[in-house]
Amino acid sequence: MTSALPVLPSGASTPGCRGCSANRTANLVQLGVSVGSWDYLVALAGNPNTGKSTVFNSLTGLRQHTGNWPGKTVSRAEGTFEHNQKKVKLVDLPGTYSLQAGSTDEEVARDFILFGEPDVTVVVVDATRLERNLNLVLQVLEITDRVVVCLNLMDEARRHGIAVDAKRLARELGVPVVAAAIRRKEGLPELLEAIERVATGAERTTPFRIRNHPPAIEATVAELVTDIEAAFPGLPNPRWVAFRLLNADERIEAAVRSGEIGVFLGDNQDQPWQPSDQGAATLDAEAVLATARSLRWRLPSDFHDRLMESIYAAAQAIASRSELRGARRAKFDLDRTLDRMLTSKWLGFPLMGLILAGVFWLTIAGANLPSAMLASVLIDQLHPLLRQFGAGIGMPWWLSGFLFDGVYLATAWVVSVMLPPMAIFFPVFTLLEDFGYLPRVAFNLDRMFQRVGAHGKQALTMCMGFGCNAAGVVATRVIDSPRERLVAIITNNFSLCNGRWPTQILIATIFLGTLAPAHLASATAAGAVVGIALLGVAFMFGVSWLLTRTVLSGEATSFSLELPPYRPPRVLQTLYTSLIDRTLIVLWRAVVFAAPAGAVIWLISNIDIGGVSIARHLISDLTPFGLLVGLNGVILLAYIVAIPANEIVIPTVLMLTVLATNAVGVGAGTGVMFELDSTQAVGDLLRAGGWTVLTAVNLMLFSLLHNPCSTTIYTIYKETGSAKWTTVATLLPLVLGFVVTFLVTQVAGLL
């Protein structure tokens, strides 16, 4: 098969008129920013975890929307606010440690500051980590003059005994520095003022530029400066231009080529520097670019490392001159004492086991009563009331059935089962996280995870998954290495989530507990459930190992684990945010998915084809395959319609069993999910449906190993942005579930 040879390209690929200020509009459009409805464009940059999103939210309030950077899977937020009758558009750049374009986040941030040419770039800095944060500030200052530094988290710094002299820092950096604690609303007005001053040009900044580069680099720069001065006599700050050219800055290259380099220099935007008319230039622009290109080759091969070294050295010097670390000493020692205890060889693991067991016990014990109460209100009381209401206003049976027996019932079930445990688990977990203990857990367990190619923090996401798998997937954001994060996401499903505990406990009690002598019945059942949960953990390790050896072996990987200082958790604030962020959002998504599920369940049970309901047809179609894997048609159908939520599996199973066996005297009507008060009654019903101990065991295994619920699938898609990995995460556990149940059935058949 021949394909035509490409037309021979013309040679030099023009970087386009990128540096041309007239094309700033075109650049902005390409970067996804709509032009024209604002007066000033402000970019928000900073390291991760500096409170940047708090700054963004405080400035824009609700006038923001999120999307993606064009052509990338990096999410971005932009919003607007007004200040002194001027409209300002604020673009939130991804949190990055540097602008060296080593990752997509860094590329996006760098490109926006370079080509989007914001009127002001605000860099949010963590006052407790000044040195590390100044790294990014200095790199931003290399690119643009119009910078405002927001020295955030000053309240944290005060608590740690770190005093940062904002005025001194401003003198050192040559740009406005605003001391702030945005989450307490401190410093916001001053920040707005500083932004306005720099945007309007009322304040002209004199940004710090690094002078102490290694001799080899300085020599190269000097050579290029000579050429630049020959081509543009009188140009202010040729050294800066030289550095940009040696860094392959495309917009400066284009500006030099077109002669418009003055746009980037000169006193203000309206009067860019112009070359004098004498035409004293002894070199033309192309020659300068040629020199720059050949000089780039002469740079030492460890140029990049040397550059980072200089930047860090400068950052350290500036930080040491601007901050005072006083009471930090005492706090540091207290932290270390706590650490010694929590990570010691003898105490570390027992304490960890105790604390985690405590969390789980609190969740299970604490959620029982509220769950029962919610169920009695929503299902036992409200449901009949709704039906009465429906009958009262003369609703046709199918509408009241569809709405109340299908949609409402499923949603009510999910809420009453899901809400109480999550409302307890999440806040407790978040408190531990806030306190600073969770990274120590990851620290202690990392070795086990390293052996299977995963990250220690997967222990935390796994624990979160025991509460809710969707929340566990969201929690993987703390793992910033791409490969380890994918492993954590894909294997999170093997954590037995809250929704599946009732199924496991019920089935174990009915079928396994009865195998043991009466006084050991509940212990056996409990043991079986714990065994299943541990099996899930074992599968998690096994599948992690498999993934990192095969499918994920080419993904980027890096490891580091930061142990932040301990801090007293803010209980009320944590309760509030964990309630909003985690509990309510997951609940909302669950409702969104459960309602249609309820509708489907009711519909397939009540719509007849050929005199028999759809459900019956499906059950008989699925039975052959079901028996092959040691389950049955009812279970398979229940799992298919209950993809949205594991909580409704058992009620659906019961309802379908009644349907399939034409049992009388049981149930609440065709297509109405229900539960029975005594486990004995449930056992009788299921056995009448043909269930055996083998069925029960396979169900427990399948419940552990089947595909994630639709909420989790949706969350995985949003977190990874990749249909491919979402498919893998959905199908892998399912295939595993079928294989395991199949093998168990075959082995049982042989015995």
Place this chain on the structure above:
Amino acid sequence: MPPILVFILALTASAILFWPRTGLLARATRLRRLSERVLVEDVLKHLYDCEIRGLPGSLEELAGMLETGRGKAHRILGRALQMELVTLEQQGYALTATGRAYALRVLRTHRLLERFLADRTGMAPDRWHAEAEQREHLLSEAETEKLAHRMGHPLFDPHGDPIPTATGEMPVASGFPLSRVAPGSFVTVVHLEDEPAEVFQCLLDAGLALGQVFQIHEVTRERIAYAVDGQDRSLARALAANVTVETVSQAGASDPRVTTLDTIELGQSAAVVGISPLCHGPQRRRLLDLGVVPGTTIRAVMRSAGGSPIAYDIRGALIGLRREQAEWIRVRRDQESGAAA
């Protein structure tokens, strides 16, 4: 047939069909990709290589390189002649000016891809070249420039080869082969030959990496002995021809106090000398972001309850690093070890 047998047969069949890289499906896809354009580009690259080494390009050699018969090779070269990319001279085939420019562009794409694979993925070093060989034909010129822009216009590929600029410029190679080194001298690696792949792997196993600085201990007819990061190594003289080095000044190259971070005990501190060149890509950048640059003081603070990782105090932050990361950080022990920071 019992279902379990069916299952096993199905599993085996799937493996044969779908196994990555060696499965039937993977092989078929690769064959389809070998369109004529791809072969022409490979020919151009090879002829450029011959030009550099001062050898003529013969039909037999080209056929061997393409792994095809003489007939097919002749047809490919016919196409290339038609497009005025090569000329036929007395000694063999040679590139025209347009052919050379085209070859340089393919080379540029190849080396940019290798840089990308090294810096942005976790792919093993011995696979960079092969993977780039495949992908280089799939990128258009615009896509290549976009890649260069994304990577920040890197100058060298991870083997030390210069990446031709968009206008086809490349510096003259410098350095000399390791096989010609003098005992006692200090050298740094500036280039590692990436083909054949087995030899490249041997070089990696011998502790050699781009930018690695070491001192030559002994040179015999068969082997060259040297010390890298405190460890004694040796390399066969024949393989050493694939390594290009340059001499460096003695300063800082061999300091007995220079060791790797994993040898620093709890409570001790050390000053960073550099990150080993073996550490590349996202991991290297992460360490640089954390402040592991020459001059930084690192103190080993505590060990995890599970034995690994160890928490280090780096610029005021407590960072846990595994042994494999600590082995990549070269440090110089502080004079007073165990002193409270």
